[in-house]
Amino acid sequence: MKHLPLFFDLAGRQVVVVGEGPKADLRAALANSAGAHVRRLDARSLRPDDFAGAIAAFVATDNEGSDAAAHRVAKAAGIPVNVMDRPALCDFIMPAIVERDGVLVAISTGGASPTLASVLRARVEAALPERIGALVRLAAGFRGRVNDLIADPARRRAFLRRLVEGPASRLALAGDEAGARRFALDELDALRRQATSAGIAHIVGAGPGDPDLLALRAAQLLQEADAILHDDLVPQAVLARARRDAEVVCVGKRKGRPSWAQADIDAELVGRVRAGQTVVRLKAGDPFVFGRGGEEIDALRAAGLAYTIVPGITAALGCAAAAGIPLTHRRHASTLTFVSGHSAADGRPVAWPALSAQGHTLAVYMGTTEAPAVRDRLLEAGTPPHTPVAIIENGTRADQIVTTGRLVDLARLAAAHAQAGGPSLIIIGDVAAYAAAVETPPLVKVS
Known part of the structure; x- marks a missing residue:
């Protein structure tokens, strides 16, 4: 996390805005809305003592040279500074803000994409109920009372969560704040009388x-x-x-x-x-x-x-999808079995001949270290040596690796995955050949 999101109380505190025009006006309006005393300065005649007593400075001159000069003066004064549209000159950044009746949501991409932040802001605005302030007031009115009456932290959290998600919240959002308070009081009284119960x-x-x-x-x-x-x-x-x-x-x-x-x-x-x-x-x-x-x-x-x-x-479904492998296919596989690789190594009773049948897909969990035994059991049961196999390591993750090959080479293919130690799944059957067609290099390697 490059930036730590913090909410500062600016009421009655001084904020400097350097520049003229719409961008500077926007920064001044935001600071004013938080209760700050805003001092407007001209970039052409700045001195460090112009920033005395300020908690922060915004620079928005819309000129690269003037922005850089104002940044130097603000830094010389020891004031945190934000230079609009110039992330490299910012000690702090301005998020996209959603403010509705006591609820404040800040969204940031670290300056990488203000457009994406704006899109996300629109989605948050659409998701927030119009009367969200009533819910804020309900929660604020009960917080101290709940802390005093419910000593157990787990029960206290459970009550407060129900307060903002349960029937009382629905009454508040519907406009019946008095009814919401009455309902919450009844629930709190009932909970207070209960003995501590199991979770x-x-x-x-x-x-x-x-x-x-x-x-x-x-x-x-x-x-x-x-x-x-x-x-x-x-x-x-x-x-x-x-x-x-x-x-x-x-x-x-x-x-x-x-x-x-x-x-x-x-x-x-x-x-x-x-x-x-x-x-x-x-x-x-x-x-x-x-x-x-x-x-x-x-x-x-x-x-x-x-x-x-x-x-x-489960791993077989997620990993197969991530590797582009259909576990069943009308022309290639009509049955699917999940099996633990340990069952091949320790001799657990598994119907290996049935698993080796044509048109059968085998998803082997925990199989990379037991790959030689899995290979041997299937070959002994009559599975053709050239049967396609795929090994998916860290399936669905950014570091996913897929190795494909033939059953006869399974032990060699699995050795590198076993050494890496990431979670791996082996898929054996004709459908495993589909992994070679996945167009996601360099995640897929064909051996």
Whole structure:
């Protein structure tokens, strides 16, 4: 993050605006709207003491030489300065602003694209309810009372969130502010009388890695959670969607590395929910596809605790789509099987002959380190050595790599991916040949 967004109280403070014309007038009007005392200066006769007592300066002369000269004088006076349309001369930047009845939203691209910021501002303006100020007043009126009456932070957050999202908020936005206050008071009184209750667990799929592929409900729960217990494979880009003050705990399991035992994860999840927390158990891909989500549900059920399940895009679907591979195809594949690569290495009962049948697509999870065993089992079962394969590493992410080849070479192809250590998926079957046609270099490499 290049710029830290801050909201300064300018009421009664001095701001200098250098320049004449519409651009300078705009900066002066913005500063005035925030309650600042604006001093207008001519760029042709500036001295450092002209900036004495000012908190900030805006320069908008619309002349490159004059802008640079005014910037030098302001810097000599030790004043933070913004030079309009010249990012290299700015100590701070001006975002696109949405202001509606007590709600202020600032949008910035760091000066890279003011046009994009303007487009986003229009979208935010369209999304904000016309009576949003009534909701601001409702929340402000209850904040101190809620802090005094509800000691537990998790229950306090839950009440305040319901206040701005639930029935009271709908009354306020409909224009019935008195009715909204009455409803909120009744809810607060009922909550105050309750004893501390257990929380809830949400078993949530994080998808294959691209945060834009999160389900809407998953994104909402990341903003509600008191704690997030996440797999090691969940990328930082997804975790960044969490509420800023949520406790984030990595409980991942990775082959060959020290990691949490499943029993310890179950105990951590149960303990936190019993203590009243709202917990998101965030699992890469889908919780119920090689994700042990079923075991965690068993633990919660045994403890008599509440839970919900939010599915995610599993790796086979996300990675195949990102690589341009149709997992089924009318001319090439009519069946699809998900299988763990470990089942090839440890001899688990898998119907390998059936998986080797023509017209069958095989999606192998956790298979790069076990690629030799996967190859051998399929060849022994009769799969043709020239069967197409594709290995997708970091699927759907910016650093995605796709390697294609033939089954007979699977071990060699997988070796580099296993060494890199990123999450990888192997697709075996005629449809894997479609990956070679993906026009996204340099992400795709054909071997």
